[in-house]
Amino acid sequence: MNTEIPSPARIYDLWLGGKDNYEVDRVVSAQILQAVPELPILAKTNREFLGRAVRYMAAEAGIRQFLDIGTGIPTADNTHQVAQSVSADCKVVYVDNDPVVLAHARALLRASGQGDTWFIDSDLRDPDKIIAATGEYLDFSQPIGLMLLGVVDFLTDGDRPKEIIQRLMEPMVSGSHLAISHGLVGKQLEEGVRSWNESGGSPMTLRTHEELTGLFDGLELLEPGVVALPRWRPTPETLYAEREAVYHAGVGRKP
Numbered sequence: 001m002n003t004e005i006p007s008p009a010r011i012y013d014l015w016l017g018g019k020d021n022y023e024v025d026r027v028v029s030a031q032i033l034q035a036v037p038e039l040p041i042l043a044k045t046n047r048e049f050l051g052r053a054v055r056y057m058a059a060e061a062g063i064r065q066f067l068d069i070g071t072g073i074p075t076a077d078n079t080h081q082v083a084q085s086v087s088a089d090c091k092v093v094y095v096d097n098d099p100v101v102l103a104h105a106r107a108l109l110r111a112s113g114q115g116d117t118w119f120i121d122s123d124l125r126d127p128d129k130i131i132a133a134t135g136e137y138l139d140f141s142q143p144i145g146l147m148l149l150g151v152v153d154f155l156t157d158g159d160r161p162k163e164i165i166q167r168l169m170e171p172m173v174s175g176s177h178l179a180i181s182h183g184l185v186g187k188q189l190e191e192g193v194r195s196w197n198e199s200g201g202s203p204m205t206l207r208t209h210e211e212l213t214g215l216f217d218g219l220e221l222l223e224p225g226v227v228a229l230p231r232w233r234p235t236p237e238t239l240y241a242e243r244e245a246v247y248h249a250g251v252g253r254k255p
């Protein structure tokens with residue numbers, strides 16, 4: 001494991017109160033937080049969005065299979081816990097390309113009572129490999145909920161994110177859903193992203209609201225569309241501060 005290069009999974013986990021980080025992560029985190037001090041709150045609002053989106057898919061759309069790419073280090077209320085709290089028969093496949101995430105996920109899955117949950121070591125830039133590996137666990141003749149939270153940001157425009165997403169949705173049947181959360185172009189995040197990109201970690205790209213909405217092309221975008229994280233179907237408990245409007249999210253349904 002390379003402890004000289006900062007890891008987005010470890011830094012994000014640090015902001016969520018986790019302990020699995022190295023000196024290099026703490027140094028880069030401090031630099032980024034100087035530019036964008038509210039990132040730990042944003043990380044929490046992103047996890048809250050994950051909870052609301054998975055609960056919507058399982059409880060209201062009746063989805064029983066989830067593919068969560070860019071999983072992150074397991075923390076509280078992961079996709080399988082939220083989904084399986086709605087219905088114990090929910091199946092979840094996690095995908096990440098970070099060995100730290102892999103190590104934690106294996107430990108988590110060894111723990112008892114996790115239901116049908118699997119982990120695939122793969123990269124979002126290789127959707128064919130993800131589809132082939134997922135087919136061993138999920139049934140592509142039934143709807144799937146695809147979670148891409150805080151991960152499309154790590155694709156450059158040259159990676160052609162829209163084509164990757166369309167390739168992932170292609171084998172999924174009508175009634176499948178896609179959730180995306182992503183950082184918005186704008187002064188608030190730019191300096192933090194510049195600081196991250198100079199650190200030698202996997203580069204991040206911010207996108208406009210229009211570009212994010214375009215990632216749902218071919219799907220029915222659910223109300224209220226692509227909006228600031230806490231504005232997507234909030235509950236009375238949802239955290240909100242106006243400055244958190246720099247990270248947007250949406251959910252679409254395959255017709």
Ligand SMILES: C[S@@+](CC[C@H](N)C(=O)[O-])C[C@H]1O[C@@H](n2cnc3c(N)ncnc32)[C@H](O)[C@@H]1O
Pocket residue numbers: 008009012046047050069070071072073095096097098101122123124125148149150151154202
């Ligand atoms: C900011 S965390 C988001 C974690 C989780 N999805 C959430 O929203 O709470 C980004 C995760 O994406 C993973 N990641 C980044 N680029 C990736 C890629 N090309 N393929 C797969 N995973 C990737 C990182 O390792 C990290 O675990």
